[in-house]
Amino acid sequence: KGYADDGKDPLPDKSEFVLSLFEQIMQDDLKAQHRSIIDRCVQAVYRPYIASGYKGNAPTLTDLQAEIKKQPEPEAQELALAAELFISGSLSIFAQKTNVDQNNRLTSYNILDLGEQLLPMGMLVILESIYNRVIQNWRSGRRTWVFVDEFSIFFRYPFATNFFLRMWKQVRKRAGYMTGITQNVGEMLTSKDACWMLANSEFLIMLSQSASDRAALAELLNISDTQLSYVENADPGCGLMKFGGAFIPFVNSFPEDTELYKLMTTKPADREQVKPNGV
Structure with a gap:
């Protein structure tokens, strides 16, 4: 819902987010046909929710998987099978509606115990949730403080690097304050993007x-x-x-x-x- 409160069409951002998820799931096997099917299905599950004025429950990855399975192309079945482990299988922790109270004044996300298989997806979902919360708070006239410990870890993943680049540029305009904390500044300094963020931090x-x-x-x-x-x-x-x-x-x-x-x-x-x- 946060993207709609930002005054723009949320579908492109949601499609990009889901594409990033499937890039982590399928690695180098995500082809142009897969991307088109994902975009089509994201629109199919989100348009009714947007048209309703964001009433009721927001679509989940489970809803998306069901929509993908309806598609006639064999590539759709490849997507559904590849995502099964993370949507209906033993690593489906992020496929359902959250049980965390999103109205808490303080929310702590811990990725320590996610494991290597689930870590990239978990990071994507958490980062998306943080950005949504910043936008919602901004529209409500509230400030948001985001503290990221072990900051250097995130620069091992291109999608996380891209996220923080966007946050560093945008959140100050939306009453958000980003703070990165790390003991391994040397690891961050090997990244050109991290160097840019450090050099442009007030x-x-x-x-x-x-x-x-x-x-x-x-x-x-x-x-x-x-x-x-x-x-x-x-x-x-x-x-x-x-x-x-x-x-x-x-x-x-x-x-x-x-x-x-x-x-x-x-x-x-x-x-x-x-x-x-x-x-």
């Missing part, structure tokens, strides 16, 4: 960096040697902040005997000291 926080990462960041962001010294063997909570065109060193040290420190520390030894019935 706000960056850099903690302690390795020598190779410091050199790459200095070249990308035009950081001086003096400024770069603040991310060389920096203590926890200390580093360099980029805000617009300015670079600002910072020290963010919390006294260890405070409740805030106990809540925010990520050190395993500190976490073990926090009692189960504590704050």
Whole structure:
């Protein structure tokens, strides 16, 4: 529903999304005939829902598979069979209507346990859901904060890279704020798209960096040697902040005997000291 709230025809975006799903399912076997059948079926399952004013239940992958099976071409049966594992088989977790309350103020998506087979599809569905939520919140006059941990992982997948490029360019106009978090900035710097995103980010926080990462960041962001010294063997909570065109060193040290420190520390030894019935 989010795309319609964005003031444009949602069908092209939905078709592109489903095509991306089938690209992951069929890898290099997705041909032009398959793409035409997918587009035809997406239109068939979505047009009644759009015409109704988005009332009732939105189409699911199960509905799409049923529509694909109705098509006369043998390529349609190839699509249905290839997608069976993810739509009606043992990996069909994303084929049904979600049981997550989409009206929550805070929604956390965890892809850790998806496994290699389900990970690409899971990432696609999650990213699509995030974009829809940003659009819906914008139309309702609400801001959206999106925090992506282990950000470097997503740049291993072209579809995820393309998604974040679009988000980096568009969401600020729609009251959205994108934040990527990673310990592996070196992996991100091997991607031209990731470098573009870093260079075009108004706000960056850099903690302690390795020598190779410091050199790459200095070249990308035009950081001086003096400024770069603040991310060389920096203590926890200390580093360099980029805000617009300015670079600002910072020290963010919390006294260890405070409740805030106990809540925010990520050190395993500190976490073990926090009692189960504590704050």
